[in-house]
Amino acid sequence: MRQSIKQICRHVSSKTIFSQPSNNLSRKDIEKLTTSELLCKLGFIAQPNAGLVHWLPLGKGVLDNVNNIVRKRHNENKCVEVELSSISHSSIWDKTNRWNNNELFKIGEYCLAATAEEEITTLVTPYLNSYKKMPFIGYQITRKYRNEKRSRGGLLRGREFYMKDAYSFDIGETEALKSFNSMNETYEKIFNDLRLPWVKANADSGDIGGDLSYEWHIVSEIGEDDIVKCNNCGSCGNVERSHSIKGEDGKFVEESDVKYFLSKENELICIYFPKGRKLSMKFVKEEDLVDFNEQLMNKDEIINKFVENNEQNDGLVTIFRLIDKQVGPGTKMPDLPDNVKFNKNHMITFQELDITESQEGDHCDSCKEGTLVNMKGVEVGHTFYLGTKYSKPLEGNFIDKDNKKKPYYMGCYGIGISRIIGVIADILRDNNGLRWPSIIAPIQVSIINKNTKKNDDDVKFEDTLVKELQNKNIRVENDDSDKISFGKKLNKSKIIGVPLQVIVGVNEGIVEIETRGCLFSEEFRKIKEIEGDKWGWEIISKSNVEKHIVKKEYASKVIEILLKDM
């Protein structure tokens, strides 16, 4: 047709004004910079205000590439792409009781979309009116908004960010779980495509059909989340939300710790749990016992407030005691403070609760055999089975086979696109600068001539190579300015994370290809063995840089093979 989409999608250049200062960064400079500073310095993004991001050409290149992987894998799973308005009316958020949320940016009766369960359910209901039309999974890759108080630098916790959100609609629980599973498979494919060390962490509350959900983490030292992984079966969980076997049945710890909370009715809640373990705040939150401002008070303050509030009805107010299952006969438990007057008839005790976080050394609750080890993770995705939680209040109904009106069974599935980019930049950078997996690198190959004044043969060769690579859909840039030195060009290509530098002009018949971080996969080694001699392909490894020397006429073949391997 009249235009080539290929060309348009790939128009990313490192030669814009935004990427020029990168020439002057030394290794020491690089080390000192945080990843978000590095991304800014190298012209990937800019940060106009806390939690806000401008995407500059190189960053937009990464963004487009990540989006295309996400899009491809969703389309393969028959998900339908839409783009919902980012402005949403309070009326539908009122129905699901989510309007009173401090994290929503509000403009009068409207909010900026943070997620889209309400909008998409309202949108699809008139169309999705019969059982025949399901399953249906809709998704979008759009900007989302959150009035984030703790907004961090860069791409990790923004107030405006790119998110992929998908929503599945099914006629019943079995069908909905099938959609849920297909989406989890889609996520595995996406994170494998991105070549990331990921874990799928169990985040369910235990009862299927209730809150089945997984958190998807990239394993990284910079992670904020604590994850445990079984050394036997490999299953993972967030320490706050997963279950583990903490000791043996009927065997209790020596000493118990206690935490106090005030219920919304001003009752005292005393939670007893093994000393040295961490109470799972998630448990307390889910039970919705307490006003969470209380959390900020220390023990004495809570007790004083309780006593003060109940001066009138001394000893007649209920005291709840919640006791962890590792606390029992033989465990030393702290006494209630002296100023708390209580009546044993008004004391209610729950025992055998599992209310502490999982931790290293616990036994795995999945295989019952392995032991858990600690990891740090950054949450970049979440998959939820929702059941009828949203469809019921939103009246998202369809007519089933039996001619009866029934609510959809739903799931929702998020991926933090901006966040993934931030994490990838962070975990792969080295002292030469950024390093992008070739599949998302905005530029995959830099062609650089050793001589600032090129000879005609080289010019011809470079032009041919560019065309050959473009025909293979490889994102290539020929840095042919004659005002910048070879060293500066090479350095810039490496620092911005281009996977391959093809150096022309070293020797008449060959090119040198520099690269960091090939996998040397089996497939790779096989081809090298078969074709190596014919292609004149030699590899010289030096610290974490490899140099591939190859005959000019086979350059594009080797480039293609290398890119697949990194």
Added chain:
Amino acid sequence: MRQSIKQICRHVSSKTIFSQPSNNLSRKDIEKLTTSELLCKLGFIAQPNAGLVHWLPLGKGVLDNVNNIVRKRHNENKCVEVELSSISHSSIWDKTNRWNNNELFKIGEYCLAATAEEEITTLVTPYLNSYKKMPFIGYQITRKYRNEKRSRGGLLRGREFYMKDAYSFDIGETEALKSFNSMNETYEKIFNDLRLPWVKANADSGDIGGDLSYEWHIVSEIGEDDIVKCNNCGSCGNVERSHSIKGEDGKFVEESDVKYFLSKENELICIYFPKGRKLSMKFVKEEDLVDFNEQLMNKDEIINKFVENNEQNDGLVTIFRLIDKQVGPGTKMPDLPDNVKFNKNHMITFQELDITESQEGDHCDSCKEGTLVNMKGVEVGHTFYLGTKYSKPLEGNFIDKDNKKKPYYMGCYGIGISRIIGVIADILRDNNGLRWPSIIAPIQVSIINKNTKKNDDDVKFEDTLVKELQNKNIRVENDDSDKISFGKKLNKSKIIGVPLQVIVGVNEGIVEIETRGCLFSEEFRKIKEIEGDKWGWEIISKSNVEKHIVKKEYASKVIEILLKDM
């Protein structure tokens, strides 16, 4: 590489839940619907609230295609694509005095971006620090926001909408005008690509270097703007903002009309202009004489207010008289009302002003020969030369050759992407439904088999044809459900505006290609003449539908030629 971008960009289907009701629309139904209702009914968009739009798969297909044309033409002009945050801080809007604007959606100290002069100037300043780095043109295609009180249905006047906005930065006026001209050429190419009847309307105030600007209109009966076009040289202008020759020098009209305004200092302004012509409110606005709430009052109210305000200093307040150049000796002018006391010494008169709108029959101010005719237009773009209007208050400076700090000379350039889509849908629809120019049609070709049970040869042929067309980057859909009748498939393809329907299974050796609105260009006719016989290519025209009969083996060639011609 591991994924094909081609495939991803083109994944648009008419088989989603959103496009199913279209089967049931009759011609009469279609006629009754407004274009925005039709777009909703056919699953292109949905409208959750006034001025807000959800983009559904077919609509998103059109959007992506329009964006790609805009992107391609901007890249050709060396513009650099970025994506700025949609949240912008008041501090920079305060500098340009644009924060106090009721049309900005505000969230505390932030607003939702309506335009980006402030953000992009602030963004580029640290990078664009030397004359060597200019010219620079940055652009983005992103959602914009306007708290629009008159938000109309559909895509024409939204509160959230897609806009392409570009900004040029140059070292001086001459260079900036070069950028301005290059952008105007870019716009011509874009509107030509879209095959739209466009006019570039002069909207300048006359003095170069001040407010040089063009409005880009699509000519359409549904337009809100009045445009005049010279029947000799073709130059166009918005009646409110353009200049024309209104009669002969020294020849005055018989009778004058008058309009009264109060200045901000409570002086009376009387404007005299030819009876029957329209006063250009733009003129009054630009001179900034009056508080514009006054406009809402009628003559008597204004006079009464003036008299009341000036009771204390009767006859000593200045009265301004502004007189159009067609009002002079011999023209009958209305007297001031009796209750206005005035003193001739406090009366100031300006004569020879050009303060009425252009209108049909005026002479062209460009060629001085032609006569103006009326047209209606929808404004879809605007190009502005800005000079240092924004760079000065924002301190957007660079170091020039002479080592001195100087402000950028800027231009800004907008295209209303959502709006263009709404206008195209509106002006091209006919009683068969929508009609998309092939270059932006989400689906360009529907392959439909006449028989619901296909024979093996047809299945094989269709598969081959799909592959051939996809290799040519043609967006093709094979509607192969065996539950929907041929007639319904054909009807649906036409109603959603697919340019070509390829009908298979009519006769063994041939296919029929149905189409509406070929141009029958010279190029087209030439190929038909040369190859027609060999390809077995016959054309049968019937009302506004053409049927092309062609041998199967030449189907993909004819399809390619037809798509280029529509």
